[in-house]
Amino acid sequence: MRLHLKVWRQRDADDRGAMASYDVDDASPDMSFLELLDVLNEKLTVEGEEPVAFDHDCREGICGACSMVIDGQPHGPEKATTTCQLHMRHFSDGDTITVEPFRAGAFPVVKDLVVDRGAFDRIIAAGGYISAPTGSAPDAHAVPVPKDQADRAFTAAACIGCGACVAACPNGSASLFLGAKITHLGELPQGQPERNSRVLAMVDEHDAAGFGGCTNTGECAVACPKEIPLDVISQLNRDYLAARKARRRSA
């Protein structure tokens, strides 16, 4: 396959950045999109140009490192697929493909296609956990969890923290990411004691990090490679209102 790539190049956080055009003449339909970039980078290196920087690690769709917008869509055109699992057989010979970083106010570009998603860690640090210091746990069977609740918790917990939801959102909101963690922990009996404090602290951190508000556009759930359902945002809003009310009462 012959492919034309238009790739975002930006030296560092302060650089303005611009699109650059490259041709790859020997792409194979069995390559993943990242392997296509590998081929491009090998070529650039040998030609004395700087290779394109991009985040990637596991290359099997679970670590959440890869983060590029391909032809305007986070992770590209295939549904429920991360960039590393997107294969070139979904493109046609002669295609022009644009590649940009995940763009959002809270995800500053570090270099080329690499962005800083540290705000996600800060949101988790604010309250995305159950306080259970090592050694303090009762027997695992002490608290049964109904299967449907456990399944719903799992579905939400499958989030890989890639940030495609933020990149897809016209408001740059991380509500899907946030709602996924609220739903995961809120479904479980172990998560109840901190349910109110968790949602309040996480939402505060989300807003402070510069993520926008949710206006129910739903682009996030479409872009999500793990198909986190949109209703985790309803859960987030319900929990947030309940927690605010509870706080007012106790004040």
Place this chain on the structure above:
Amino acid sequence: MSYADFTLGAPVADAAAPDGPIETRWERRRFGVKLVNPANKRKMHVIVVGTGLAGGSASATLAELGYRVSSFCYQDSPRRAHSIAAQGGINAAKNYRNDGDSVHRLFYDTVKGGDFRARESNVHRLAEISRQIIDQCVAQGVPFAREYGGLLDNRSFGGAQVSRTFYARGQTGQQLLLGAYQALERQVDAGGVTMYPRHEMLELIVVDGHARGIVARDLITGETRSHLADAVVLASGGYGNVFFLSTNAKGCNVTASWRAHRKGALFANPCFTQIHPTCIPVSGDHQSKLTLMSESLRNDGRVWVPERKGDDRDPNLIPEAERDYFLERQYPAFGNLVPRDIASRAAKNVCDEGRGVGPGGLGVFLDFAEVIGRLGRPAVEAKYGNLFQMYQRITGEDPYQVPMRIYPAVHYTMGGLWVDYDLQSTIPGLFVVGEANFSDHGANRLGASALMQGLADGYFVLPSTIGDYLATAKHEPVDPDHPAVRAAEDDVAQRIDTLLSIRGTRTVDSFHRELGHLMWEHCGMERTEAGLRKALDRIPELRKEFWETVLVPGTGVELNQSLERAGRVGDFFELAELMCLDALHRNESCGGHFRAESQTPDGEAARDDENFSYAAAWEFTGRGEAPVLHKEDLTFEYVAPTQRSYK
């Protein structure tokens, strides 16, 4: 003297190992450990390198205990460590199924599965702790699979005859890691852990014989600087990427361990690598990594190749009589469920005979037609739907219609830095946890045991044993201008300068691919003296070429991913040589290590307990210089060594 002419040094002894009845050893060791006064813990500083299951759980737990922790990872977030990709599950001797499981049985299975090359004491402790791990993870909110009654579900895994594997669909590693990550972030918020993401450890700082810090590079700015502490914990994972193609993440590397090895930590059993039988085969020269398909598929899939060489008909058109279900034929008792090393080698053998399928003839069929016929497609979909989807996404083939193609790939490394019972290396103050150490799996790791070991080390073992070191060592702070600190910083700077100034003609990846190919050919599933000697001749030549002609673009003061890779590949060259030497010296077959010269008349691995019942711990003496072998003799008081048989 050539590299292969290693010398024999003094035996290495596990000084921390308690004796007495095995069931009480861990309890007695815990009681024997000196405690650190809570007020003093705040003054003590521990560096943890790596944030996978072992490193993440260790950092969180140490901070909960009150220590000051600095935690490093090369990824942009601690949540991305490669433990996240573990699919199958985690073993624990809970006996919730009442099917005869016990701590002793898990201990027994693990010692036997490791082909009698692991320490009994360590393995018993692992089996004991396995139960607490499940409790801990459930309390953290890990969404394990459950039954309708609300209790935890279990499955049997990797040929075990009891159901002791806990799982969260095909994403158990992800869920366990997120539990540890969340506990870690909680401590970041509380101020107990300072997190250094996108930082790579490039050197260990040893002051007066004790590990006192690391030199790390900030991967964004390129700044290298030293970080000093009272103890250093390496949780930097395995070294499977020496083969270039493996199921590891692209960034997984040996640098942290290798730098410690160069500074005096012994490296044990480097040739013990695990090849996983069920991976998606290579599709072309562009291949950058291999993807594992969960072992659970072998519960229902039947492995076969065409009876006839070069039979390239559509598999669905090959009649039953012309198929060779070679695992069922060779191992009638276990069939498709034989352990990983045996299944891998059998697949290699039929491919070597020219009966492999797919591109290059490097693949065998894993066929679900029988189970789809028996249970119906919906039942198969419920069980394996996500795996079938993954396969289809990568290969473009529908496994409901045509059999999957699989081939073995490097998956896990049992070898690693030598540690004693306390998980302390031969450098005082340097502790090693998880896949980075060598201790618990012997020559072969059982399915669903890696997650168990990582979390046992990080949550429960290290946080106890490191206290003994910290309470006794009582270190004065290290002066940042100490000559040992300066020397370590200078070494790092010089190495980076060298890599950037060569400006040769060959890319880092092209060297890495060639090295990987060499290792796969000669130090992969089957090893021979001739092959290993060939590799030992070729590796130093290739290493020399690397240091003369590698092309690393860019500078050292920016995000430079080529430079990161170059440093890692530089260390892989040295490790590769040691792996081949270890494989050459161990003239027996055991677990994942198969020496063609040491097999039974019917082609099975022949262990040689008389000559090789020891862990081989290697001492570094200089790049390309013959290393020194220190043996740790293994004794078996509770599980009598037997030849494994799965016929």
